[in-house]
Amino acid sequence: MITAMIIVFIVGYLAIALEHQININKTATAMMTGVLCWSIFILMSDDISLAANTHYQAFIKNNTSLSIPYIGFINFSLKEALASTAEILFFLMAAMTIVELIDAHEGFTVVTSRITTRNSRTLLWVISIITFFLSALLDNLTTAIVMVSLVRKLVEEREKRLLYAAVVIVAANAGGAWSPIGDVTTTMLWMKGQISAVNIILAVVLPSIVSVLVPVIYFNFQIKGDLKPLKKSIIDDDREHTSTKLASMIMLMVGIGALIFVPIFKNVTHLPPYMGMVIGLSVVWIVSEFINSEKDAVLKHPLSATHALSRIDTSSVLFFLGILIAIGALETTGILHHFADAMSKALGNIDIVVVAVGIMSAIIDNVPLVAATQGMYGLTEYPIDSKLWHFLAYCAGTGGSILIIGSAAGIAVMGMEKIEFGWYMKKISLIVLLGYLAGAGVYLLQYSFTH
Numbered sequence: 001m002i003t004a005m006i007i008v009f010i011v012g013y014l015a016i017a018l019e020h021q022i023n024i025n026k027t028a029t030a031m032m033t034g035v036l037c038w039s040i041f042i043l044m045s046d047d048i049s050l051a052a053n054t055h056y057q058a059f060i061k062n063n064t065s066l067s068i069p070y071i072g073f074i075n076f077s078l079k080e081a082l083a084s085t086a087e088i089l090f091f092l093m094a095a096m097t098i099v100e101l102i103d104a105h106e107g108f109t110v111v112t113s114r115i116t117t118r119n120s121r122t123l124l125w126v127i128s129i130i131t132f133f134l135s136a137l138l139d140n141l142t143t144a145i146v147m148v149s150l151v152r153k154l155v156e157e158r159e160k161r162l163l164y165a166a167v168v169i170v171a172a173n174a175g176g177a178w179s180p181i182g183d184v185t186t187t188m189l190w191m192k193g194q195i196s197a198v199n200i201i202l203a204v205v206l207p208s209i210v211s212v213l214v215p216v217i218y219f220n221f222q223i224k225g226d227l228k229p230l231k232k233s234i235i236d237d238d239r240e241h242t243s244t245k246l247a248s249m250i251m252l253m254v255g256i257g258a259l260i261f262v263p264i265f266k267n268v269t270h271l272p273p274y275m276g277m278v279i280g281l282s283v284v285w286i287v288s289e290f291i292n293s294e295k296d297a298v299l300k301h302p303l304s305a306t307h308a309l310s311r312i313d314t315s316s317v318l319f320f321l322g323i324l325i326a327i328g329a330l331e332t333t334g335i336l337h338h339f340a341d342a343m344s345k346a347l348g349n350i351d352i353v354v355v356a357v358g359i360m361s362a363i364i365d366n367v368p369l370v371a372a373t374q375g376m377y378g379l380t381e382y383p384i385d386s387k388l389w390h391f392l393a394y395c396a397g398t399g400g401s402i403l404i405i406g407s408a409a410g411i412a413v414m415g416m417e418k419i420e421f422g423w424y425m426k427k428i429s430l431i432v433l434l435g436y437l438a439g440a441g442v443y444l445l446q447y448s449f450t451h
Helices: 002-017 026-043 054-062 069-104 120-137 140-154 158-177 184-191 197-222 245-269 273-291 297-303 305-311 314-333 335-347 350-360 366-376 387-402 408-417 421-450
Strands: none
Touching: 002 026, 002 314, 002 335, 026 069, 026 314, 054 069, 069 140, 069 184, 069 245, 069 273, 069 297, 069 305, 069 314, 120 140, 120 158, 120 197, 120 245, 140 158, 140 408, 158 184, 158 197, 158 387, 158 408, 158 421, 184 197, 184 273, 184 366, 184 387, 197 245, 197 387, 197 421, 245 273, 273 305, 297 305, 314 335, 314 366, 335 350, 335 366, 350 366, 350 387, 350 421, 366 387, 387 408, 387 421, 408 421
16 A cells, blocks of 8 residues: 555656656646545555554544444545645635736736836846745745736846846745745645744745845846847737726735735634635725726626636646645655655754755755655644744745746746746756855854854
């Protein structure tokens, strides 16, 4: 049973990592992997094979009346894994819908339209700073798309535009790493109760800043002169503008306010974060209805929450579902805990393990990596806001920038600007790796001074 589950998971993992080479969408692979792991678990298990499982022993003590205990245990464990996964999925779906509503009302143009500088170096710093902090409020994928769309309107020269786009990837991933709502992996740690909102910000914001500063300072000396004057066709936005400036401003403020409110809601009510995100969405939804109440049905539809729901990245949501329930199966069997022990003995230092996870996230999606790490190490050994969880948030969030395929933001920008993998690796990867390691060093130094 154990061997079969490991083989299925590894094959599925490889298929996810090689998505573009084998031309099979990683969402389909993740869903199949998740279901197969649980199917193998229940079809090949019995009371004897689970005898050493401490979770199983605790379950049967409290459920002595079950005729087939191991089937009841596996189904119970699946429900627990699904409940935990559903919290993350509802959180992400509500957050995505809020962002889509802001974008539908052109709320982001309130910020981006104010960037008018033609100095190459000034623009580099402005884009880096805005991307870094905007990503903490939204998410790294959305921020990357918004900022690269802006860069395409401001920079005509392709070589410079690609450099700016690369900086957007780095800043978006670093900005999301220190915020509980900025990166899905940090959100996963927050929702599992492994980090708290305030402490993750205090612990990881400085290392994240350093990870961006290193490449930006380097590129600051590589890029020179003013940008060429823009052609009118580049400046103009062909999209039909249906929102007034006041409506755009209101939706931006309400949407950002709803996102910021989520950690406050959790601390006040002690309810799970997804509840705060859901009520935030309801407020943004109601405000959008009031703003557009006088429009006819045709003009109102593209600005409605129902339309925004149809535009969210459902494929990513299903990918998270598949991979997280697969990780749940491995965690229930105890495979991940044994793997954690083996890694700790082989590498000898948990910090090296986490740094390695970050570098691996440049090749393999960071969501399953973080989910696996969460399954390997428990809150008993590493309580909330332990060094492990904060360092993992930093490494998994920023490590994906080392290669352009290492993050959702990188893949999105790669598609938007047709950036070649080799160009990014040759021009960007090494300096980003140095920034990643510098940030990791700053975190460890900072931790040594504060503990």
